[in-house]
């Protein structure tokens with residue numbers, strides 16, 4: 112029997128990897144907090160004021176949906192593709208926008224599947240999403256940027272958020288929700304920042320094949336709910352179990368939960384050893400749990416409250432209320448094509464970036480550059496270092512911290528790359 116079980120586990124292991132939703136947002140965010148004392152302070156402050164606001168508004172709460180303003184969030188989608196299959200269609204992008212607008216407005220087709228026990232808590236969150244009409248310079252845009260990239264896979268290291276590392280820079284995150292759609296490595300579905308993140312990283316990252324409802328290969332995640340979940344984090348919602356054994360999501364009307372749910376549970380999902388002894392059991396159909404897309408159906412009134420707290424005066428998402436991204440463009444010049452660092456053109460890549468002691472130089476991301484002379488300039492254009500590139504590596508020990516440009520002559524071409532010395 113034991114050996115049968117073992118074989119079964121072996122056979123099913125790839126299935127289990129594919130079947131269990133994961134979300135690395137908490138892990139990602141914890142590492143951001145660990146590495147940035149200022150961010151840590153901002154976030155602690157945000158959480159404590161969110162709690163204060165929450166208790167004030169609870170006293171005033173009539174909880175009538177008509178009292179809750181409808182907020183429209185301008186969105187920019189950065190599609191990063193290495194092959195044409197990853198360069199998803201406008202229809203696929205629009206299908207994701209439709210899902211967000213249904214899920215956050217309680218207009219989703221599957222609200223009837225919310226168990227009657229939890230139905231009174233299900234909320235229209237009064238936020239909706241629209242592709243930007245104007246870019247940060249006021250030029251006309253579709254709200255979709257397509258950029259070819261050399262990278263085959265992406266990790267939760269934010270490289271997709273920076274042109275210098277083959278991604279695409281965020282649009283001003285005070286006024287846009289930035290969503291990067293890219294070929295995240297197979298173990299990742301997506302991740303998000305929480306409010307308070309540094310502006311150039313603020314936004315959501317989603318794996319191409321779980322974005323939208325068309326053209327997907329992953330059947331458990333083909334209903335666009337990964338993006339609903341990650342945008343939930345971007346709007347300050349936590350996992351129901353607080354990412355610890357019976358932890359808290361700081362929302363009053365979601366029952367306590369021992370840990371995440373998997374697949375599709377049946378109601379009521381109770382656990383004799385759990386922390387939730389209420390008859391309804393776990394709220395496994397909440398968008399902030401880990402059930403399959405087909406079994407996620409609702410946010411709660413308490414979650415809506417937490418979302419709307421973010422738009423209060425001086426709260427971190429307030430600036431979105433003043434965004435002009437959905438206004439008609441006022442600048443008639445054409446938007447520049449995104450700077451594409453791949454394809455036939457030669458280019459220079461440097462890494463690590465930021466770097467502290469040395470830079471490795473690559474030509475078209477492949478070959479190490481053969482010995483050539485190089486010149487390094489500071490941000491004012493002053494030559495600060497020059498020498499011979501031997502073996503594709505350049506020592507930058509002599510530089511102080513800052514932004515620099517490295518220039519190489521390669522045959523007829525002049526190659527330039529920007530880097531940060533830390």
Ligand SMILES: [Zn+2]
Pocket residue numbers: 134135136137340341344350
């Ligand atoms: Zn999550």
